Amino acid sequence: MKQHPLSCALILGLAILSVTPLSVAEGLPDLGEVAQGEFSPATERRIGESVMLEIRRDPAWLDDPEVSAYLNRVGNRLSAQSEESRQDFEFFALRDPTLNAFAMPGGYIGVHSGLILAAASESELASVLAHEISHVTQHHMARLISKSGQGQVTSLLALAVAILAARSSPDLAMGAAMAGQGVAVQNQLNYSRDFEREADRLGLGLLERSGFDIRGMGSFFERLQKSGRLYENNAPGYLRTHPLTTERLADMGNRIQGRPYKQVPDSLEFQLVRAKLRAQEGTSRDAVTEFETRLRDRSFAGSETAMRYGLAQARLRDGNFPAAEKELGELRRLKSVSPMIETLAAQLRLKQGDAPAAVAILRAAQPRYPQERAIAYGLVEALLAARLPQEAIRFTEDDLLNYPADARMHVLQAKTYSVLGKRLQQHRAQAEAYALQGQVPAAVEQLDLAQKSGDGNFYEQSQVDARLREMKKRMADEAKQAREAKQK
Ligand SMILES: [Zn+2]
Numbered sequence: 167m168k169q170h171p172l173s174c175a176l177i178l179g180l181a182i183l184s185v186t187p188l189s190v191a192e193g194l195p196d197l198g199e200v201a202q203g204e205f206s207p208a209t210e211r212r213i214g215e216s217v218m219l220e221i222r223r224d225p226a227w228l229d230d231p232e233v234s235a236y237l238n239r240v241g242n243r244l245s246a247q248s249e250e251s252r253q254d255f256e257f258f259a260l261r262d263p264t265l266n267a268f269a270m271p272g273g274y275i276g277v278h279s280g281l282i283l284a285a286a287s288e289s290e291l292a293s294v295l296a297h298e299i300s301h302v303t304q305h306h307m308a309r310l311i312s313k314s315g316q317g318q319v320t321s322l323l324a325l326a327v328a329i330l331a332a333r334s335s336p337d338l339a340m341g342a343a344m345a346g347q348g349v350a351v352q353n354q355l356n357y358s359r360d361f362e363r364e365a366d367r368l369g370l371g372l373l374e375r376s377g378f379d380i381r382g383m384g385s386f387f388e389r390l391q392k393s394g395r396l397y398e399n400n401a402p403g404y405l406r407t408h409p410l411t412t413e414r415l416a417d418m419g420n421r422i423q424g425r426p427y428k429q430v431p432d433s434l435e436f437q438l439v440r441a442k443l444r445a446q447e448g449t450s451r452d453a454v455t456e457f458e459t460r461l462r463d464r465s466f467a468g469s470e471t472a473m474r475y476g477l478a479q480a481r482l483r484d485g486n487f488p489a490a491e492k493e494l495g496e497l498r499r500l501k502s503v504s505p506m507i508e509t510l511a512a513q514l515r516l517k518q519g520d521a522p523a524a525v526a527i528l529r530a531a532q533p534r535y536p537q538e539r540a541i542a543y544g545l546v547e548a549l550l551a552a553r554l555p556q557e558a559i560r561f562t563e564d565d566l567l568n569y570p571a572d573a574r575m576h577v578l579q580a581k582t583y584s585v586l587g588k589r590l591q592q593h594r595a596q597a598e599a600y601a602l603q604g605q606v607p608a609a610v611e612q613l614d615l616a617q618k619s620g621d622g623n624f625y626e627q628s629q630v631d632a633r634l635r636e637m638k639k640r641m642a643d644e645a646k647q648a649r650e651a652k653q654k
Contacts, residue, residue: 205271205308207252209319212644214272215604217326221258221276222603228259228279231540231574232506236439237277237295240288244296247375248368250303257295261446265390266404269298270326271307279443281404286389286467288436289373289382296369297383297408304368306361319648329407358409363417365408370421379430384418391415437468438506441476445483453480471502478510487518505535509544521552539572546578555585573602589615590622594630597637606641613637 205213221227228234237257245255255273262278269275275298277291285291301307307325366383373380391410445453457477460466466473478493491514497507508531515524528545535541542565549558562579569575580595597612613634616622622630 205305205319205322207272210305210308210322211254211272212604213319213323213326214270214274216323217270217330218256218274219603219605221260221274221330224260226260226262228261230259230442231543232509233259233439233442235539236435239435240292241275241295241299243376244292244372244378245299245303247372248299248303253303255299255302259443263447265393266407267294267298268329268407269301269307270329271302271322273302275299275302279447283440283443283447284389285386287379287382287385287430288432289379289430290386291382291436292376292378293369293373293380293383293386294404296372296378297365299372300365300368301361304361304364306365309361359411359414362408362410362414366414366418367421370418374425377430379428380422380425381427384415384422387415387418432468434469434471434502434504435506437472438475438504441472442479442506445476445479450480450484454484454486456480469502471497471500471504474500475502475507475510478514482510482514482517487514490514505531505538505541508535509540512544512548516548516551521548524548525552525554539569539574542569543574543578546575546582550582550585555582558582559586571602573599576602588621589619590626590630591616593619594626594633597633601637606637606644610634610637610641 222229234257237259238255241255241257245253253273255275257275257277259277259279259282263280264278265281265284266278267276267281275295277294281294282291285294307329308322310325370380370383373383387410390404441457445457447453454477457473457480461470461473461477474493474496478490478497481487481490481493494507494511494514508527512524512527512531515521515527525545525548528541528548531538531541532545542561546558546562549555549561559579559582562575562582566572566575566579576595576599580592580599583589583592583595593612593616597609597616600606600609600612613630616630617627617634
């Protein structure tokens with residue numbers, strides 16, 4: 167997306183053809199009671215969904231269920247404290263060394279890996295998420311649009327696109343903003359302070375009520391500002407989209423001052439996620455050397471477990487499996503317990519061609535961590551590698567009863583059906599995955615293929631027919647809504 171942030175595919179996602187990018191950032195006006203703007207939660211969600219289709223195709227998309235599960239755990243712990251309980255959130259990571267995070271309409275919140283690595287504590291990371299959550303719950307983007315008198319879906323989509331463009335390339339975003347006829351850049355900058363202050367204030371409340379250290383917000387933003395000075399005119403992306411004034415810092419300081427000091431230890435998961443991201447940075451050799459050096463010099467803040475885990479991940483990436491196994495042995499010796507260690511152990515076995523051992527590890531881990539999606543995904547992959555597709559299909563069927571909205575599991579089920587040569591079921595499962603990601607035309611196409619496959623029984627055929635009718639109706643409804651939004 168860095169190369170084509172205003173790509174047509176994104177715009178076509180909503181079947182809206184004429185979009186003028188408007189404005190860069192989330193600095194938005196305070197409209198008080200007109201909080202919702204003119205957009206229904208469903209409309210905001212669909213705009214966010216269409217932007218997400220594009221983000222998932224971006225090479226920077228970090229398709230790691232453990233990292234996103236972690237972000238969602240922290241994010242949902244914070245958003246559960248919000249008064250706006252109806253809002254759904256989805257948190258995701260992008261592989262990008264710059265310090266940035268951003269919120270899309272509909273509750274989609276992206277975080278750069280660089281920002282996760284720059285956070286000195288879990289509370290610091292949580293403070294950024296809390297700030298973004300507050301932009302969403304206050305409908306800041308929608309309020310900016312309605313203030314400008316352009317209550318159109320196109321404007322909100324264009325704003326979302328512009329924020330994405332600002333993610334890594336300020337010049338492009340600026341160009342996009344200048345080209346827009348709607349919200350003047352100047353207005354946007356004037357209004358931004360109120361919204362930033364509101365997001366800080368509400369974010370601090372979320373942080374405090376969910377048990378994080380509220381000082382995390384002050385310390386992280388201060389560090390961001392310092393690094394901004396080093397960058398001269400090229401401030402970190404986060405400061406471009408969330409302008410940080412001395413006034414804002416002072417405000418935050420005042421709110422934090424006098425509150426009881428609270429030491430909040432970082433979770434092991436936070437440390438493991440950071441180690442995993444660090445192990446993927448630079449060359450694999452560099453990553454190995456860094457973890458080795460820090461272990462040797464004992465120069466690390468958190469636990470030895472996280473360092474050993476990071477070294478094992480770096481070794482795995484480097485292709486040195488015996489050395490990775492050795493670190494795994496150290497983790498076992500330290501009696502470190504985490505589902506992330508189990509998936510690592512299974513992956514190591516798989517890489518060495520020992521699929522049955524990977525199956526055994528994940529089968530043992532699954533009842534211990536029934537809610538860990540990465541374990542469930544890993545188990546299906548391992549069962550397929552061990553040539554046990556029947557068991558894999560049984561597992562996906564049971565699993566989807568509990569997690570019917572898990573698109574990734576539907577994809578794994580489609581893959582398993584394809585191994586079994588069941589074409590109707592394969593396309594039906596793939597259709598569900600597409601439908602869950604808002605790709606209705608693609609879902610219809612898969613259901614068409616399922617209908618024509620000719621290898622289903624009567625019951626399966628009628629299920630597919632019914633689903634196809636539903637999806638065609640949804641496609642027609644969405645096209646109609648998009649036409650109306652365009653005319654508005
Ligand atoms: Zn902000």
